[in-house]
Amino acid sequence: MSSVFKDAIENFLGPVKSLLDDPAVSEVMINGPKDIFVERKGLVFKTENQFPNEDALVSAMRAVAQSVGRTMDADNPRLDARLPDGSRIAVVLPPMAKNGTTVAIRKFSKEKLTINDMVSFGSMSKEAARFLDICIYLSKNLIVSGGTGSGKTTMLNVLGGRIPKTQRLLIIEDAAELQIHAEHVVNFETRKGDPSRGIKEVSIRDLVESAMRLRPDRIIVGEVRGPEALDLIQVMNTGHGGSMGTVHANNPVDACTRLETLCLMGDTKVPPDAIRKMVGSAMQMIVQCSRYHDGGRRTSHISEIIGVDERGNYISRDIFRWVQTGTDPETHRYIGEMVPCNYVPSFFDEIVVHKLPFPKSMFIAPEWARKRFGQAA
Ligand SMILES: Nc1ncnc2c1ncn2[C@@H]1O[C@H](COP(=O)(O)OP(=O)(O)O)[C@@H](O)[C@H]1O
Numbered sequence: 001m002s003s004v005f006k007d008a009i010e011n012f013l014g015p016v017k018s019l020l021d022d023p024a025v026s027e028v029m030i031n032g033p034k035d036i037f038v039e040r041k042g043l044v045f046k047t048e049n050q051f052p053n054e055d056a057l058v059s060a061m062r063a064v065a066q067s068v069g070r071t072m073d074a075d076n077p078r079l080d081a082r083l084p085d086g087s088r089i090a091v092v093l094p095p096m097a098k099n100g101t102t103v104a105i106r107k108f109s110k111e112k113l114t115i116n117d118m119v120s121f122g123s124m125s126k127e128a129a130r131f132l133d134i135c136i137y138l139s140k141n142l143i144v145s146g147g148t149g150s151g152k153t154t155m156l157n158v159l160g161g162r163i164p165k166t167q168r169l170l171i172i173e174d175a176a177e178l179q180i181h182a183e184h185v186v187n188f189e190t191r192k193g194d195p196s197r198g199i200k201e202v203s204i205r206d207l208v209e210s211a212m213r214l215r216p217d218r219i220i221v222g223e224v225r226g227p228e229a230l231d232l233i234q235v236m237n238t239g240h241g242g243s244m245g246t247v248h249a250n251n252p253v254d255a256c257t258r259l260e261t262l263c264l265m266g267d268t269k270v271p272p273d274a275i276r277k278m279v280g281s282a283m284q285m286i287v288q289c290s291r292y293h294d295g296g297r298r299t300s301h302i303s304e305i306i307g308v309d310e311r312g313n314y315i316s317r318d319i320f321r322w323v324q325t326g327t328d329p330e331t332h333r334y335i336g337e338m339v340p341c342n343y344v345p346s347f348f349d350e351i352v353v354h355k356l357p358f359p360k361s362m363f364i365a366p367e368w369a370r371k372r373f374g375q376a377a
């Protein structure tokens with residue numbers, strides 16, 4: 001941690017220091033000086049912590065901004081920055097923020113979850129984890145989809161860690177966040193432009209273009225949220241199978257639609273229909289992460305995208321789904337399990353050819369779940 005940032009914390013963030021230091025707290029939310037909330041185990045609680053007054057809170061945010069080389073004042077009333085320890089901070093000052101200075105700090109968790117943790121938390125079944133392993137081994141293109149804080153980056157990290165060690169990975173991010181442990185990893189981070197100091201922006205698009213010339217086996221884009229979607233789709237369609245990324249969407253079909261929208265954001269000459277077909281053929285697997293109302297983060301769908309039908313709709317087939325079966329009366333946590341959906345992926349032949357231990361029977365839905373799906377599943 002840089003000493004400027006440390007000073008900012010020691011001198012100005014005193015009122016929330018105990019929360020920032022508490023490993024059980026994943027997010028600190030400040031809605032004006034007197035209303036401070038935290039997230040623990042996915043649930044939000046109000047705390048007793050308070051800043052003495054609005055001035056103290058604004059000073060704290062100015063100091064934090066300064067420690068990362070940014071300014072907060074009437075001309076720059078919003079901040080979105082990454083702190084030296086990897087945490088993310090977003091701030092809005094009054095008068096836009098009606099409650100007083102409003103802040104959210106998403107702490108960077110040092111302990112990285114593993115696929116086994118996810119299985120033991122009940123976020124994913126053992127069988128689904130094995131199936132995803134196979135998808136990665138077979139170099140399927142894969143997008144992790146989900147809302148903010150649903151666990152996308154965590155999932156991409158876990159999946160990235162399963163890539164065969166002999167492959168060369170090029171990772172491109174807005175802010176270096178992924179920590180994929182493999183032997184041959186190259187990390188790129190974008191640069192924000194600052195015309196007043198003659199600094200030119202280097203975007204995700206620029207870095208994808210360079211990455212293509214750097215002999216990648218796979219390209220991983222941490223968060224796809226702009227016209228670089230088109231570059232990633234082209235990468236996926238031109239033989240760099242096994243490329244991956246995350247996108248902000250609520251279900252697997254939405255993830256494809258979102259990618260399509262992002263592709264069209266750039267001033268591309270490719271017509272929308274053609275883009276849809278490109279997305280449909282590039283995309284193979286979608287892993288949908290969801291944050292449920294009980295605070296649990298789970299993999300809600302693992303789906304295959306088969307393409308686009310003649311009416312222009314994406315064809316998506318769920319392979320595994322998380323199904324809720326009840327609620328624990330004491331903890332109010334949801335009870336449920338991940339079940340196969342009776343769909344055998346189109347690339348099952350490859351599983352057989354490679355002699356991967358995943359028999360067809362693993363895709364058969366249990367009787368109770370079939371009734372729940374209420375379909376021919
Ligand atoms: N399966 C999971 N079970 C419990 N906590 C999780 C799980 N996946 C992610 N988390 C936690 O949720 C928080 C947000 O995860 P992150 O991957 O950064 O979300 P996103 O990238 O979707 O915004 C992190 O604190 C992370 O450790």
Ligand SMILES: [Mg+2]
Nearest residue numbers: 152153154223
């Ligand atoms: Mg993320």
